[in-house]
């Protein structure tokens with residue numbers, strides 16, 4: 001009896017097909033069910049061919065170079081909790097990559113549900129750093145069994161102390177594969193003692209094109225290296241933490257004001273706007289991590305007035321209370 005199993009996934013997953021044929025007396029009889037033919041990507045998009053015999057069945061996997069269609073949303077952003085999501089639309093449904101997990105798993109699930117996803121969709125959580133507004137330790141036990149933490153090498157110590165360094169943790173340096181067809185590039189920025197990772201994610205598209213997401217929060221001060229890394233991204237999520245006047249006039253203790261504004265804390269609205277100008281995002285900007293006490297959405301937006309007037313890109317201020325409207329990352 002020849003077993004014959006058809007594994008078929010469309011290009012949306014990045015994994016094109018598996019054509020299986022029975023290994024009979026005449027050798028392989030390749031089968032091409034209609035669905036398989038319909039889902040085949042053109043050969044120039046194949047970056048890997050795995051051809052292996054599994055029992056009596058020949059398996060051919062062709063992996064495409066391009067990423068699944070993806071969207072980006074900020075679930076919540078403030079000094080009480082930060083978490084964003086990349087939603088990957090695969091043939092087996094919606095999958096999710098969280099960037100930071102500063103909300104409780106329950107609240108994260110509620111916000112994911114407003115976007116048609118849930119905690120069970122999470123495949124990985126990529127961490128900028130481990131401050132408590134970016135890492136809620138309930139995730140150590142709440143992470144779905146198949147999912148992984150993705151952590152900068154410089155954060156292994158703190159990840160271990162917070163319980164997030166397990167056999168389900170991937171460690172990266174400067175470049176890494178986030179998901180199939182999605183390359184991550186990280187740059188460690190000054191933030192308190194251990195720094196925070198800022199990211200550029202490049203999504204491979206058919207025809208050799210890419211689309212990109214920049215993500216920069218808790219980055220201390222603008223830097224040319226960061227501007228170069230994020231240059232020309234399609235979508236940019238970046239912190240716009242405080243208004244200098246409100247910060248100065250607040251009744252916060254001096255040491256806290258110094259920590260925030262001293263170059264290893266957060267970006268002011270003006271620093272954010274000048275860094276955005278240097279980066280030159282193509283389509284959309286999302287402002288992150290506005291201080292509740294020392295900022296307002298109006299003050300943050302005012303710094304981007306010339307670009308808004310010129311219609312250079314869409315601008316959204318992330319809220320602590322609701323997820324932003326998802327922004328397509330892989331749209332033409």
Ligand SMILES: [Zn+2]
Pocket residue numbers: 079082131133134218289
């Ligand atoms: Zn923070």
